[in-house]
Amino acid sequence: QPTEERNNIPAFTPSQKKRLEALLMPEEVIPDPSENLNFQELESSLVNRRKKDIVKIYEDDRENQLGKIERIITKFFVDRGFLEIKSPILIPIEYIERMGITEDKELFEQVFKVDKNMCLRPMLAPGLYNHLRKFDKVLPDPIRIFEIGPCYRKESDGSQHLEEFTMLNFCQMGSMCTRKTLENLIDELLEFMDIEYEIVSDNCHVYGATIDVLHKDMELASAVVGPIPKDADWGITKPWIGAGFGLERLLKVMHNYKNIRRASRSESYYNGITTNL
Amino acid sequence: QPTEERNNIPAFTPSQKKRLEALLMPEEVIPDPSENLNFQELESSLVNRRKKDIVKIYEDDRENQLGKIERIITKFFVDRGFLEIKSPILIPIEYIERMGITEDKELFEQVFKVDKNMCLRPMLAPGLYNHLRKFDKVLPDPIRIFEIGPCYRKESDGSQHLEEFTMLNFCQMGSMCTRKTLENLIDELLEFMDIEYEIVSDNCHVYGATIDVLHKDMELASAVVGPIPKDADWGITKPWIGAGFGLERLLKVMHNYKNIRRASRSESYYNGITTNL
Ligand SMILES: Nc1ncnc2c1ncn2[C@@H]1O[C@H](COP(=O)(O)OP(=O)(O)OP(=O)(O)O)[C@@H](O)[C@H]1O
Numbered sequence: 010q011p012t013e014e015r016n017n018i019p020a021f022t023p024s025q026k027k028r029l030e031a032l033l034m035p036e037e038v039i040p041d042p043s044e045n046l047n048f049q050e051l052e053s054s055l056v057n058r059r060k061k062d063i064v065k066i067y068e069d070d071r072e073n074q075l076g077k078i079e080r081i082i083t084k085f086f087v088d089r090g091f092l093e094i095k096s097p098i099l100i101p102i103e104y105i106e107r108m109g110i111t112e113d114k115e116l117f118e119q120v121f122k123v124d125k126n127m128c129l130r131p132m133l134a135p136g137l138y139n140h141l142r143k144f145d146k147v148l149p150d151p152i153r154i155f156e157i158g159p160c161y162r163k164e165s166d167g168s169q170h171l172e173e174f175t176m177l178n179f180c181q182m183g184s185m186c187t188r189k190t191l192e193n194l195i196d197e198l199l200e201f202m203d204i205e206y207e208i209v210s211d212n213c214h215v216y217g218a219t220i221d222v223l224h225k226d227m228e229l230a231s232a233v234v235g236p237i238p239k240d241a242d243w244g245i246t247k248p249w250i251g252a253g254f255g256l257e258r259l260l261k262v263m264h265n266y267k268n269i270r271r272a273s274r275s276e277s278y279y280n281g282i283t284t285n286l
Numbered sequence: 287q288p289t290e291e292r293n294n295i296p297a298f299t300p301s302q303k304k305r306l307e308a309l310l311m312p313e314e315v316i317p318d319p320s321e322n323l324n325f326q327e328l329e330s331s332l333v334n335r336r337k338k339d340i341v342k343i344y345e346d347d348r349e350n351q352l353g354k355i356e357r358i359i360t361k362f363f364v365d366r367g368f369l370e371i372k373s374p375i376l377i378p379i380e381y382i383e384r385m386g387i388t389e390d391k392e393l394f395e396q397v398f399k400v401d402k403n404m405c406l407r408p409m410l411a412p413g414l415y416n417h418l419r420k421f422d423k424v425l426p427d428p429i430r431i432f433e434i435g436p437c438y439r440k441e442s443d444g445s446q447h448l449e450e451f452t453m454l455n456f457c458q459m460g461s462m463c464t465r466k467t468l469e470n471l472i473d474e475l476l477e478f479m480d481i482e483y484e485i486v487s488d489n490c491h492v493y494g495a496t497i498d499v500l501h502k503d504m505e506l507a508s509a510v511v512g513p514i515p516k517d518a519d520w521g522i523t524k525p526w527i528g529a530g531f532g533l534e535r536l537l538k539v540m541h542n543y544k545n546i547r548r549a550s551r552s553e554s555y556y557n558g559i560t561t562n563l
């Protein structure tokens with residue numbers, strides 16, 4: 010059933026519109042039906058454009074955008090004195106409880122459990138806490154570490170949430186752990202990525218008072234100025250600052266995607282281009 | 287209880303030996319007890335050496351070895367015309383069945399299930415199959431793609447198996463999909479990594495006849511010259527070749543680790559150095 014019928018020109022059905030939207034890149038628009046292109050002509054012209062886009066990547070660059078942004082941000086933090094961490098993705102459920110995410114908290118319901126005692130990490134904080142505690146006996150002050158990698162949460166809202174996403178979490182412990190240092194790091198990163206943002210203060214189950222980084226209505230990151238009471242449960246006794254960013258949200262902003270899915274680990278999109286061609 | 291007592295010099299207990307082994311790097315040896323160093327002196331001298339090793343990484347390089355080997359191998363394949371893929375790690379269980387891994391197969395028992403219909407991928411093949419099928423309509427012949435990322439298997443044997451490991455899988459579909467091309471790619475990669483190997487033929491549940499790449503007694507990779515009957519279940523109709531390597535096994539060989547755990551995503555080791563200091 011056409012959604013619209015005007016001057017005898019059939020408009021697109023909802024499923025045709027959906028198909029065209031998947032084929033369009035963010036800067037493109039569905040042509041006005043009065044231009045009198047029928048669906049088949051339009052679809053096949055867009056399919057050809059998208060094939061050319063993927064062929065161009067294959068010939069010129071061949072880098073996956075999620076892999077590439079991880080490499081770029083890794084270099085950014087390594088260059089600024091942060092140690093690169095790669096900790097387990099499959100973690101003990103006990104870590105979730107120790108993060109203060111007890112059964113009554115919203116995030117508790119979002120955790121993917123695996124077997125009896127394990128789960129997919131919903132955040133990078135437990136692994137970073139453990140590294141900070143161990144490195145406190147090893148590294149000179151201040152300690153700066155970061156991790157980039159997969160995180161998992163059960164979500165319902167679609168356009169800016171994925172169940173499988175990629176988190177960046179950087180933190181510093183010891184000297185100079187001020188809100189100013191934290192905001193400078195966030196500013197330097199987002200300047201470097203050429204992403205506009207504003208900082209607002211918010212409240213969070215796990216950390217208490219948090220600083221959120223927004224782009225328009227979308228949260229790019231939550232940041233914390235420690236210390237916080239829960240540190241004691243992780244054997245942490247020094248001041249710290251830290252922030253967690255979603256890499257797919259950064260890609261969504263950079264490429265102006267309507268839906269975060271284009272930026273995700275996916276079989277349906279390659280570098281934001283539909284692979285259903 | 288000392289394991290050995292000689293000339294009145296107490297030898298090390300099993301737990302002391304274990305601690306010293308964790309503190310030693312592969313090139314080092316536990317000193318002869320007749321050198322008359324007691325456990326506490328030895329432990330504290332090794333702890334200091336390991337702290338210095340980590341501080342040196344923090345000051346000079348700051349790259350995680352697992353992250354770094356992923357980046358090096360990514361560049362290797364991108365430079366040789368392979369497209370970088372990042373597909374979901376959390377996949378439908380249906381993919382496992384479609385890979386021919388039915389309930390009667392050993393690998394079936396090794397899969398970590400998540401909720402009712404999902405599991406952690408034990409291999410990269412399903413995602414690559416789906417990309418090959420889709421790109422067959424898009425990319426020029428031959429199609430060359432690869433992925434590097436986490437895979438999960440329940441394992442019992444410890445010294446060369448991890449439950450969470452990192453697979454590299456590269457493949458080519460279309461022209462020139464010969465055993466010669468495959469062996470040349472394997473040879474070029476392992477030459478580049480400076481790793482000695484030999485190739486032997488083997489049999490495998492999923493693929494039938496396979497080519498294994500060994501370093502001494504350890505399998506580094508399994509490789510396949512397609513086509514194989516199961517291709518039809520993935521909509522693949524052209525010849526292909528491919529190989530899957532474990533990155534932690536490559537690191538184990540490169541750094542001469544006794545146990546693969548030193549090379550894994552871990553809170554107990556950083557770049558092969560114990561973090562329990
Ligand atoms: N499901 C998700 N999909 C994609 N990115 C996410 C998801 N959940 C969190 N992130 C990213 O990780 C960052 C830090 O995680 P945090 O726990 O603060 O998220 P959050 O406050 O739950 O975000 P939201 O309110 O949007 O659900 C977020 O700012 C966001 O960029």
Ligand SMILES: Nc1ncnc2c1ncn2[C@@H]1O[C@H](COP(=O)(O)OP(=O)(O)OP(=O)(O)O)[C@@H](O)[C@H]1O
Nearest residue numbers: 439441446447448451505506507508530531532535
């Ligand atoms: N549990 C594991 N831990 C680390 N690496 C692994 C593991 N399982 C497989 N790999 C790596 O992935 C490669 C390809 O996977 P494949 O399915 O051929 O393994 P496999 O034949 O089961 O290996 P093995 O016989 O050693 O268990 C292996 O050659 C190995 O390098």
Ligand SMILES: [Mg+2]
Nearest residue numbers: 119162164170
């Ligand atoms: Mg949320």
Ligand SMILES: [Mg+2]
Nearest residue numbers: 221228230231
């Ligand atoms: Mg938040």
Ligand SMILES: [Mg+2]
Nearest residue numbers: 396439441447
């Ligand atoms: Mg095996």
Ligand SMILES: [Mg+2]
Nearest residue numbers: 498505507508
């Ligand atoms: Mg094998």
